[in-house]
Amino acid sequence: MNDQQLQRYSRHILLDEIGIDGQEKLLAAHALVIGAGGLGSPVAVYLASAGVGKITLVDNDDVDLTNLQRQIAHTTARVGQPKVESARQALLEINPEVNVVALCERADEQRLQALVASATVVLDCTDNFATRHAINRACVVARVPLVSGAAIRMDGQVAVFDPRSGETACYACLFPPDQQFEEVACSTMGVFAPLVGIIGTMQAAEALKLVAGIGESLADRLLLLDARSMEWTQIRTKRSPDCPVCGEK
Numbered sequence: 001m002n003d004q005q006l007q008r009y010s011r012h013i014l015l016d017e018i019g020i021d022g023q024e025k026l027l028a029a030h031a032l033v034i035g036a037g038g039l040g041s042p043v044a045v046y047l048a049s050a051g052v053g054k055i056t057l058v059d060n061d062d063v064d065l066t067n068l069q070r071q072i073a074h075t076t077a078r079v080g081q082p083k084v085e086s087a088r089q090a091l092l093e094i095n096p097e098v099n100v101v102a103l104c105e106r107a108d109e110q111r112l113q114a115l116v117a118s119a120t121v122v123l124d125c126t127d128n129f130a131t132r133h134a135i136n137r138a139c140v141v142a143r144v145p146l147v148s149g150a151a152i153r154m155d156g157q158v159a160v161f162d163p164r165s166g167e168t169a170c171y172a173c174l175f176p177p178d179q180q181f182e183e184v185a186c187s188t189m190g191v192f193a194p195l196v197g198i199i200g201t202m203q204a205a206e207a208l209k210l211v212a213g214i215g216e217s218l219a220d221r222l223l224l225l226d227a228r229s230m231e232w233t234q235i236r237t238k239r240s241p242d243c244p245v246c247g248e249k
C-alpha cells in the first residue's frame with residue numbers, strides 16, 4: 001500500500017481484526033454484485049469505500065424516479081441512465097482506485113457461471129427466485145461464498161451460503177427450487193426505504209468478513225428482520241442431504 005492508501009484505510013488498519021494483512025486481502029478481492037438497486041446500492045458503496053479492489057456490477061435496468069426513495073447509489077440527475085453506470089459513477093466518486101466493471105445485462109445461467117468463477121465473493125441483491133437459484137447453483141459449482149439479502153415491505157432477511165467447506169447449507173437447501181413461493185415485487189408491494197440499507201449494509205459486512213477471514217460468518221444462520229418492531233429472529237439452518245444443488249446425488 002502507498003501512503004495515500006495507508007491514510008484512506010487507516011481506520012481499518014487500526015482494527016485488530018483487519019490490520020495491514022486484512023486490508024491487503026480486501027484490495028486483492030473481486031466482489032460480484034448482482035443487482036444495482038435497493039440492496040446493491042449500499043452493498044456496492046460500502047465495498048468500494050472499504051477498498052475491495054475489483055467490483056463487478058450486473059443489472060439490466062435503468063434508473064427510474066421511483067427508485068430514488070431507497071436506491072442510494074443513484075441520483076435525480078442520472079434518471080434514465082443504466083443503473084450499473086450510475087452506480088459505477090457513485091463508487092468512483094468515493095474511491096477512484098477501485099476497478100468497477102459495469103455490466104448492463106441480465107445474466108443467464110451460463111454467463112453467471114463464468115462471472116462467479118472469477119469472484120472472491122458473490123452478493124445476491126436481486127429480487128426474484130429464478131435468478132437467486134441460478135446464482136446459488138453457480139456459487140455451489142465454483143465453491144464461491146454467497147451473501148444473500150432480501151427486503152420487501154417491512155421485512156428483511158440476510159444469510160451466507162459458503163460452499164467452500166461442503167458442510168453448510170446452500171440457498172436451495174432452505175428454499176427448494178421445486179417449491180412454489182409467492183413472488184412479491186417492490187413495484188406492487190412497496191418497501192420501507194431504510195430497510196434495504198439495513199440489509200444491504202449487513203451483506204457488505206458479511207462479504208468483507210469473508211474476504212478478510214474475520215470472525216464467524218452467517219453461514220448456517222438465517223436472520224429475519226421485522227422492521228415494524230425492529231426485532232431480529234435467527235433461524236439455525238443446515239445442509240440438506242437431499243438438496244438438488246449441493247446434496248449427494
Ligand SMILES: [Zn+2]
Nearest residue numbers: 170173243246
Ligand atoms: Zn443445498
